[in-house]
Amino acid sequence: MTAINATAAELGIMAGFPPPPDKRFAPETWDLAPFNRWSFQNIRMVLPTRAVPRGTGPASMLPEAHQRLDDLAFTDIDGRASTVGEMLATTYTDGFILLHRGRVIMERYLNGMNAASLHLSQSVVKSFVGSLVGIMAGRGIIALHQPVAQYVPELAGCGYAGATVSELLDMRSGVRFIEDYLDPESEVGMLDRAAGWRPLRPGDPAGIYDMILRLKQERPHGGHFAYRSIETDTLGWVLERATGISLAELLSRELWQPMGAEFEACLAIDRCGTCQADGGLNAALRDYARFGQLFLDEGSLAGRQIVPADWVAGCRTGDGEAFRPLYAERFAAFPDSCYSRQWWVFDRKTGKHAALGIYGQMIYVDPPAGIVAVKLSSWPDPLNDLRRATTIRAIEAMAKALN
Amino acid sequence: MTAINATAAELGIMAGFPPPPDKRFAPETWDLAPFNRWSFQNIRMVLPTRAVPRGTGPASMLPEAHQRLDDLAFTDIDGRASTVGEMLATTYTDGFILLHRGRVIMERYLNGMNAASLHLSQSVVKSFVGSLVGIMAGRGIIALHQPVAQYVPELAGCGYAGATVSELLDMRSGVRFIEDYLDPESEVGMLDRAAGWRPLRPGDPAGIYDMILRLKQERPHGGHFAYRSIETDTLGWVLERATGISLAELLSRELWQPMGAEFEACLAIDRCGTCQADGGLNAALRDYARFGQLFLDEGSLAGRQIVPADWVAGCRTGDGEAFRPLYAERFAAFPDSCYSRQWWVFDRKTGKHAALGIYGQMIYVDPPAGIVAVKLSSWPDPLNDLRRATTIRAIEAMAKALN
Numbered sequence: 146m147t148a149i150n151a152t153a154a155e156l157g158i159m160a161g162f163p164p165p166p167d168k169r170f171a172p173e174t175w176d177l178a179p180f181n182r183w184s185f186q187n188i189r190m191v192l193p194t195r196a197v198p199r200g201t202g203p204a205s206m207l208p209e210a211h212q213r214l215d216d217l218a219f220t221d222i223d224g225r226a227s228t229v230g231e232m233l234a235t236t237y238t239d240g241f242i243l244l245h246r247g248r249v250i251m252e253r254y255l256n257g258m259n260a261a262s263l264h265l266s267q268s269v270v271k272s273f274v275g276s277l278v279g280i281m282a283g284r285g286i287i288a289l290h291q292p293v294a295q296y297v298p299e300l301a302g303c304g305y306a307g308a309t310v311s312e313l314l315d316m317r318s319g320v321r322f323i324e325d326y327l328d329p330e331s332e333v334g335m336l337d338r339a340a341g342w343r344p345l346r347p348g349d350p351a352g353i354y355d356m357i358l359r360l361k362q363e364r365p366h367g368g369h370f371a372y373r374s375i376e377t378d379t380l381g382w383v384l385e386r387a388t389g390i391s392l393a394e395l396l397s398r399e400l401w402q403p404m405g406a407e408f409e410a411c412l413a414i415d416r417c418g419t420c421q422a423d424g425g426l427n428a429a430l431r432d433y434a435r436f437g438q439l440f441l442d443e444g445s446l447a448g449r450q451i452v453p454a455d456w457v458a459g460c461r462t463g464d465g466e467a468f469r470p471l472y473a474e475r476f477a478a479f480p481d482s483c484y485s486r487q488w489w490v491f492d493r494k495t496g497k498h499a500a501l502g503i504y505g506q507m508i509y510v511d512p513p514a515g516i517v518a519v520k521l522s523s524w525p526d527p528l529n530d531l532r533r534a535t536t537i538r539a540i541e542a543m544a545k546a547l548n
Numbered sequence: 549m550t551a552i553n554a555t556a557a558e559l560g561i562m563a564g565f566p567p568p569p570d571k572r573f574a575p576e577t578w579d580l581a582p583f584n585r586w587s588f589q590n591i592r593m594v595l596p597t598r599a600v601p602r603g604t605g606p607a608s609m610l611p612e613a614h615q616r617l618d619d620l621a622f623t624d625i626d627g628r629a630s631t632v633g634e635m636l637a638t639t640y641t642d643g644f645i646l647l648h649r650g651r652v653i654m655e656r657y658l659n660g661m662n663a664a665s666l667h668l669s670q671s672v673v674k675s676f677v678g679s680l681v682g683i684m685a686g687r688g689i690i691a692l693h694q695p696v697a698q699y700v701p702e703l704a705g706c707g708y709a710g711a712t713v714s715e716l717l718d719m720r721s722g723v724r725f726i727e728d729y730l731d732p733e734s735e736v737g738m739l740d741r742a743a744g745w746r747p748l749r750p751g752d753p754a755g756i757y758d759m760i761l762r763l764k765q766e767r768p769h770g771g772h773f774a775y776r777s778i779e780t781d782t783l784g785w786v787l788e789r790a791t792g793i794s795l796a797e798l799l800s801r802e803l804w805q806p807m808g809a810e811f812e813a814c815l816a817i818d819r820c821g822t823c824q825a826d827g828g829l830n831a832a833l834r835d836y837a838r839f840g841q842l843f844l845d846e847g848s849l850a851g852r853q854i855v856p857a858d859w860v861a862g863c864r865t866g867d868g869e870a871f872r873p874l875y876a877e878r879f880a881a882f883p884d885s886c887y888s889r890q891w892w893v894f895d896r897k898t899g900k901h902a903a904l905g906i907y908g909q910m911i912y913v914d915p916p917a918g919i920v921a922v923k924l925s926s927w928p929d930p931l932n933d934l935r936r937a938t939t940i941r942a943i944e945a946m947a948k949a950l951n
Contacts, residue, residue: 162788163757163820189814190596190821354566385565411592417566418593 149234152256153183172344178525181504185265185523186239186258188413188427192341195393195420197401197410197428205405205446207431207438210248212547219542222478222534232539236532237505239264240430240521243540244438245514245547252430256523261408263427264521267502270412270426271377272460273400273436274392275314275487277384279456280399282310287387289314296383304362305379312366313376313383314486317467321363322373326503326527332360333374340425341415352417353378369470370484374423377487381422392420403451404439406432424502430519437508437517440498460488461496461512475530491537503527507536514544552637555659556586575747581928584907588668588926589642589661591816591830595744598796598823600804600813600831608808608849610834610841613651615950622945625881625937635942639935640908642667643833643924646943647841648917648950655833659926664811666830667924670905673815673829674780675863676799676839678717678890680787682859683802685713690790692717699786707765708782715769716779716786717889720870724766725776729906729930735763736777743828744818755820756781772873773887777826780890784825795823806854807842809835827905833922840911840920843901863891864899864915881937894940906930910939917947 154160156179157168170180175191184191215230233241239258243251258264281287287296289311294301296310304320305313312318323331329343337343339356350356357379381392388395393412401410410432413425439445440460444452463485468476476482479491491497500508505522518540524532557563559582560571573583578594587594618633636644642661646654661667684690690699692714697704699713711721726734732746740746742759753759760782784795791798796815804813813835816828842848843863847855866888871879879885882894894900903911908925921943927935 159821162785162794163755163822166754169754169820189592190598190817192596193593194597195593351569351572352566382565391565414593417572418562419566 150237150256151179151182153179153186154257156182158183159187176342176504178523181523181525182237182256185504185521186256186262188263188265189411192413192425194411194427195391195414195418197393197397197412197426199406199409200397200402202402202405204407205435207244207434208248209252210245210250211252212250214243214251214543214546217539217542217546219538221538222531227535227539229539229543232535236520236536237522237524238520239523240519242430242434242519243543244434244441244517245544247438247442247515249434250543250547254430258430258521260431261429263408263410263429264506265413265425265427265502266433266500266506266521267424267504268374268377269433269500269502269506269508270422270424271374271487272500272508273396273426274377274380274384274422275460276452276456277392277395277399278310278314278380279452279486281384281387283453283456287383293379293383296387297379299358300379300382303358304360305357306362308366310380310383313380315463315467316370316372316376316484317367318373318376319362319364319366319368320360320373320375322360322375324373336375336378336423339415340421341413345416352415353419353421354382354417357382368467370464370467371471372484377423378421380487381420391418392422396426400436400451401432403449404432404435404446406435408432430521433508433519433521434517437500437510437519440510441512441515441517456486460486461490461498462493463490465493478534501533505529505532505536507533509537509540511540511544514548516540516544516547518543553640553659554582554585556582556589557660559585561586562590579745579907581926584926584928585640585659588907588924589659589665591666591668592814595816595828596819597814597830598794598817598821600796600800600815600829602809602812603800603805605805605808607810608838610647610837611651612655613648613653614655615653617646617654617946617949620942620945620949622941624941625934630938630942632942632946635938639923639939640925640927641923642926643922645833645837645922646946647837647844647920648947650841650845650918652837653946653950657833661833661924663834664832666811666813666832667909668816668828668830668905669836669903669909669924670827670907671777671780672836672903672905672909672911673825673827674777674890675903675911676803676829677780677783677787677795677825678863679855679859680795680798680802681713681717681783682855682889684787684790686856686859690786696782696786699790700782702761703782703785706761707763708760709765711769713783713786716783718866718870719773719775719779719887720770721776721779722765722767722769722771723763723776723778725763725778727776739778739781739826742818743824744816748819755818756822756824757785757820760785771870773867773870774874775887780826781824783890784823794821795825799829803839803854804835806852807835807838807849809838811835833924836911836922836924837920840903840913840922843913844915844918844920859889863889864893864901865896866893868896878933904936908932908935908939910936912940912943914943914947917951919943919947919950921946 410428463483813831866886
């Protein structure tokens with residue numbers, strides 16, 4: 146059995162008045178191990194943020210039907226016997242919740258997290274941004290087949306010239322953007338600096354939107370899928386220009402308030418006040434679950450259609466051909482997978498789909514099984530297919546036991 | 549009549565996606581005019597912050613008994629005839645509230661502020677920090693006559709060696725600290741950088757507490773009063789070490805929750821996570837008023853003693869001799885004034901006292917008149933005795949009209 150992961154408190158991170166120098170995060174280290182054990186629950190102490198208010202209405206109900214599933218066994222991807230409890234203890238879990246047919250079966254907080262803690266979800270927010278596009282498309286405020294430059298005219302002068310909203314939703318524009326999280330020379334490294342997650346270097350763009358305008362096209366739009374965070378930032382820009390309000394306010398108005406979120410959330414912002422649309426959301430565990438449940442329930446809550454049902458349907462399927470060229474190998478365990486409207490589709494037949502974020506963030510929706518699961522973590526590495534697969538295996542075992 | 553002050557929206561500050569470069573704040577300009585018209589209501593978008601939770605109980609009642617006092621006339625300090633409405637329109641007001649015997653007589657929001665906006669109050673927070681010391685003294689956790697180094701041993705190695713808690717409360721230590729807000733070479737300029745309000749320069753201390761340890765003694769402790777922000781930061785350090793919890797948590801537990809605050813507040817923090825005890829509080833207008841009312845009511849609320857009554861009494865009087873050497877001239881209009889326990893006492897006989905912050909922040913308490921007033925502003929200059937006096941004249945006119 147893998148060793149149980151040490152908590153931020155056990156590691157002494159940011160403990161004491163002041164914390165000892167080697168236990169303080171720095172602008173270059175805050176999201177790396179071991180500091181992310183602390184920082185992912187304390188983003189407003191690291192970065193400037195903007196509130197996503199929940200309004201003044203009551204929180205939507207999450208009825209409870211707890212079951213003890215810690216000892217439930219499953220076979221890990223490497224053939225090893227494991228249990229749900231072991232998965233939670235050894236995959237740097239901060240929070241985990243499992244809903245079956247809308248009822249809370251399991252809700253667990255580790256590493257100092259509690260129900261009110263706001264946890265960074267990295268790229269999970271992309272699925273929220275996609276939903277906002279879907280809502281605006283449903284109202285005719287944004288048209289999916291239109292070029293993004295229709296909404297943000299400056300985009301006509303960069304690599305996004307001619308790319309449509311739809312192509313960005315599926316990450317199929319032809320814009321060059323290398324997403325190598327550990328390479329500061331890659332475009333995502335520059336995005337980290339432009340977004341305020343790292344100190345600026347001379348010559349860097351002042352903010353996220355300034356960076357977008359520097360990007361070049363390297364192949365035709367509409368080709369294969371390639372995961373690039375900047376496509377979501379560009380969708381955020383389209384949303385802000387099309388609606389005239391900030392992404393934080395839009396998220397509050399169109400999702401946080403209607404879905405009956407229990408806690409105010411917040412978005413990290415860059416030095417120009419621009420919301421970090423590709424990975425800056427911090428929210429409570431149960432509120433991530435509410436969003437997952439909304440997608441399990443075809444976009445409606447208590448009879449009110451919050452996200453159009455046909456939009457949700459399109460998030461459970463998509464173009465398998467476009468997905469394979471770059472991702473067939475990494476998704477070998479999911480042979481009928483794709484990426485659609487800012488969601489990862491694990492299986493186009495059953496519609497299992499997920500919002501995923503680096504360092505172990507996930508909202509998982511399994512429609513036939515009636516399952517929504519949220520895992521918030523602080524892995525030591527941004528990508529770890531084994532740890533992700535272990536998590537999914539455990540969720541699948543729970544889904545099977547409950548059905 | 550002076551021109552009505554332009555709002556942040558009229559000036560276009562931080563407006564647009566993204567805001568034009570000349571309308572964006574920079575790390576060197578965010579708290580200066582005209583950017584402070586926007587930033588004082590949006591500190592969490594500028595600086596890292598830490599929440600001061602209000603808990604889950606009901607907000608304490610602020611019964612309303614509104615009166616139309618805008619046309620109430622008063623004679624300004626320069627002999628000019630003015631009105632309350634003119635005072636509000638021409639002193640860069642963001643929020644103003646006046647309570648008489650606990651009832652809200654006037655509550656006004658300008659420049660885009662609303663009841664839920666959190667406004668930076670600069671040095672007003674010093675009076676909150678002083679109150680926390682008073683609460684802890686009442687419980688025997690901190691002894692006022694003890695040296696501060698008793699609680700923070702490292703202080704024995706700097707200018708604070710031998711200074712008592714009481715001397716710091718009245719800002720009468722002998723530590724050298726020049727408070728010239730517009731001189732980056734002064735100690736308060738270095739504090740701005742150490743606190744994260746300005747970029748660090750080579751050789752600067754990493755945080756507020758590191759800076760304190762560099763300070764030297766220049767005269768005996770216990771001499772005359774000299775206003776130095778760092779004394780409050782040192783008290784914050786004493787509080788954190790004596791209680792083992794952060795200032796944000798302490799403020800929540802001992803004041804925000806007991807006084808029935810309506811909104812969560814937040815504190816700006818330095819790069820080490822240290823709360824800015826000398827000027828980092830952001831709160832809603834009505835919650836500042838609740839704190840003022842608590843001091844009008846001798847520290848009790850609905851029968852519960854939150855701040856010891858003898859502590860509050862000591863905040864209404866103090867050592868006039870110690871005040872005169874440096875402040876007699878600036879306070880010529882208030883011949884019996886002093887500074888006591890982190891409050892400015894305008895008149896020792898009547899006990900009129902105030903929490904004051906640069907750029908126009910004030911909580912004003914007039915015990916005989918039963919008046920509490922809060923003014924939140926975004927002046928273009930940090931200190932302006934004329935504008936401050938105009939505000940007090942207007943409040944005095946309202947107090948007279950109500951009694």
